Amino acid sequence: TSVTPLSALSADDLAARLTTVRAAYDELKARGLKLDLTRGKPGADQLDLSNALLDLPSSYRDRSGADVRNYGGLDGLVEMREIFADLLAVDVASVVCGGNSSLTMMHQVLTALLLKGGPDSPRPWSQEPVVKFVCPVPGYDRHFTMLAELGIEMVSVPMHSDGPDVAAVRALVADPSVKGMWIVPTYANPTGAVCSAEVAAELMAMPTAAPDFRILWDNAYAVHHLTDEETKSADALGLAAASGHPNRPIMFASTSKITWAGAGVAALAASPENRAWYLERLGFAAIGPDKVNHLRHVELFGDADGVRAHMRKHRDLIAPKFAAVEDALSSRLTGLGIAEWTVPTGGYFVNLDVLDGTASRVVQLAKEAGIALTPAGSAFPHGNDPRDRNIRLAPTFPVLAEVEAAMAGVAVCVELAALEQLTA
Ligand code: PMP
Structure with a gap:
């Protein structure tokens, strides 16, 4: 893949690239995915870490x-x-x-x-x-x-x-x-x-x-x-x-x-x-x-140290999902000048900023390919992102293979929406 920023490409090169990325998107759609990156919920494996709660407390006295x-x-x-x-x-x-x-x-x-x-x-x-x-x-x-x-x-x-x-x-x-x-x-x-x-x-x-x-x-x-x-x-x-x-x-x-x-x-x-x-x-x-x-x-x-030890088990389960988000975005989008994203050191989300004016289109493209994303703008009061560029990604709930598949698809949608806008 080229690392020339899309803004530096000629009209002909952009048109050619649009054709290629559209074909990639059509393939994505044909896969009939059904994936969901919308809410920051713990995965079932994370919930399982606390299953001992089902048999507690062992007494009813504090x-x-x-x-x-x-x-x-x-x-x-x-x-x-x-x-x-x-x-x-x-x-x-x-x-x-x-x-x-x-x-x-x-x-x-x-x-x-x-x-x-x-x-x-x-x-x-x-x-x-x-x-x-x-x-x-x-x-x-x-x-x-x-x-x-x-x-x-x-x-x-x-x-x-x-x-x-x-x-x-x-x-x-x-x-x-x-x-x-x-x-x-x-x-x-x-x-x-x-x-x-x-x-x-x-x-x-x-x-x-x-x-x-x-x-x-x-x-x-x-x-x-x-x-x-x-x-x-x-x-x-x-x-x-x-x-x-x-x-x-x-x-x-x-x-x-x-x-x-x-x-x-x-x-x-x-x-x-x-x-x-x-x-x-x-x-x-x-x-x-x-x-x-x-x-x-x-x-x-x-005690609190028990909580800290427990959190390291969560980290072992979800850090690979965050790494998968980073891999998918960087392998497709680095250097194109159409997206920036966070590499968080904690929490439940990755913040993705796409080319101004394309976030709603990215979410729509993803939806049509079977990938549910949080509605564009939802991280702003009244759902109104004045630049229409912000997308919140929540990778914890799906299993790792689903995060990988969904994020590879999201990256295609980000590039397609940018190319559509740049060639419009
Ligand atoms: N605050 C923030 C910043 C959150 O992200 C969330 C969960 N998504 C909550 C609060 C919800 O907290 P609770 O389950 O304790 O109501």
């Missing part, structure tokens, strides 16, 4: 002797909170363990801010004329759809390899209607970026016009390393407290991609004031969490 089958313990089993505190490098006193979904905890926090306001809010957010959130893009689609559902407006800032664009964030938070922002600090969905300690320190210290500005620090992939370099997350709560804004960050995590995505344990960590505020609201909605589930997770892992 360390204090309390009967976990009964009501109570609103903030979760202390042994489970200790594990999250260690993994997230926060004080156990800041942690609440809840049900299976951290997204639900984020939704609870936002609805409580809207209906009641936070500890430092002049009034409930819903009584403000307009509420806006800073959204680093590309980002997690469910963060954006949650805000849209709740009537919170979204303003985008670019996501860089060391975190959100701080200058852009600073400019936006001078507006008092900007009440918060999302961040996935470690192995961001979808770019894999890791927020540096410097960026985190600036975000926690920067002046904001809103006195009750919140950073929803969604550390869903804190321990989901793909290499030996086991990156540590910035100390959000510590940095915020040190700069006089202890209530700014609220941290979230879960074992969804550690044990079972549908039956794990979610956690929140925050300042004493925020934590008490959250638990007070929660007390009107629940008598206690599923402590049986907490206990079986505690028995499965023993």
